[in-house]
Amino acid sequence: EIDWSDIISTVEFNHSGELLATGDKGGRVVIFQQEQENKIQSHSRGEYNVYSTFQSHEPEFDYLKSLEIEEKINKIRWLPQKNAAQFLLSTNDKTIKLWKISERDKRPEGYNLKEEDGRYRDPTTVTTLRVPVFRPMDLMVEASPRRIFANAHTYHINSISINSDYETYLSADDLRINLWHLEITDRSFNIVDIKPANMEELTEVITAAEFHPNSCNTFVYSSSKGTIRLCDMRASALCDRHSKLFEEPEDPSNRSFFSEIISSISDVKFSHSGRYMMTRDYLSVKIWDLNMENRPVETYQVHEYLRSKLCSLYENDCIFDKFECCWNGSDSVVMTGSYNNFFRMFDRNTKRDITLEASRENNKPRTVLKPRKVCASGKRKKDEISVDSLDFNKKILHTAWHPKENIIAVATTNNLYIFQDKVN
């Protein structure tokens, strides 16, 4: 029986890969830290251990609309490190918070007016004066909220993305995208607004948004109709008119009731190089060259065998699951999740793909993961799993890849797996 609040809702490595943050439905953030070089043995990389945990968001109630505001953390994004402390942005449906995570390993001792346990001394017993000194203490990691960016979103926030200028960031909900300055909480600029004058005419919503990794004027947002719009903030203050529109033409004779639903893009991620972007729709991962709008340059099928199960997947709502995707550090491999605790990797150079499983029952710790295969129809070979025995409650929606090394974080419903490739 899974505790609802333990369901992981986001996973993100920081810029160095030393820290890994997870957010959950209970509004908590857990940060893991990789063991440092001098502690590890030569045959393995450092393990990730819990570094800090804190309650980021609490459930709230919107009295005007009689609606509960969930504390679920939708996204976490790290700021690049500027000093000893670490900073991250975490967001639920309505409010974004900037958290400072700092270490304390010294404390002042030898106060004149206080005992070591904090109790105040009787002033009449103080007869000498001394200067308190800092002495080492057990490491304490503290998280404190430094900024609260609230009341700017009518609809549910699905994305946050920090600009390459490291001063601003965007937040996107179903219909609007806002631009914030990290220092300013009492206002934000609206840069995209796709709300129609008459809500009855609503046909498309924003599903994800991200700033370009190098060009601070460029961002993209994806839609529920399978399109991606690239906008340039130099063109106008309100970027309702896109600079580029990325859309793959569809064969009208193949159109079905499900076409639009499965074309909805659940995630969009720029490559580290900034030359490409990757989108995830229900059945596939697509790589787009920013210079070519009319079709993706690469398409990878994640679980094509589900195409003949769309009716059941619509009935159990799985067709609306939002899978994320990620690039490895060199942009040569992409990864995304699937059902049955499977996740998939596609090597863009060799064109090889692999299906692996994140499960304690089926994998012994410290052993190499065995590739999995799903049998779509017909005779099932030994070790293959048939489509009908896939567990659709075991979904891997969130995965992350270390920015520099081959270490991946894979979140099942309420467990976090960290895998690394064999060293030696």
Next chain:
Amino acid sequence: MEDKVTSPEKAEEAKLKARYPHLGQKPGGQKYFDSGDYNMAKAKMKNKQLPTATPDKTEVTGDHIPTPQDLPQQKPSLVASKLAG
């Protein structure tokens, strides 16, 4: 008569239409007494077609006036995350 090979997607669509013949149609058979009637019918129809911009899954108004018992309990997470060990 030629037997056309149906794409798997179209076959699934046919299955769905067989189970839910009124899918995609306006609620109430397209004739309403007034706007209240229309809104009540819309609130009843399971709207799966569009990812909704408003959170209709948690809405407790529309059909009735909410009472304190209807409203979801606020449960701040005092228990540490399972991942924190």
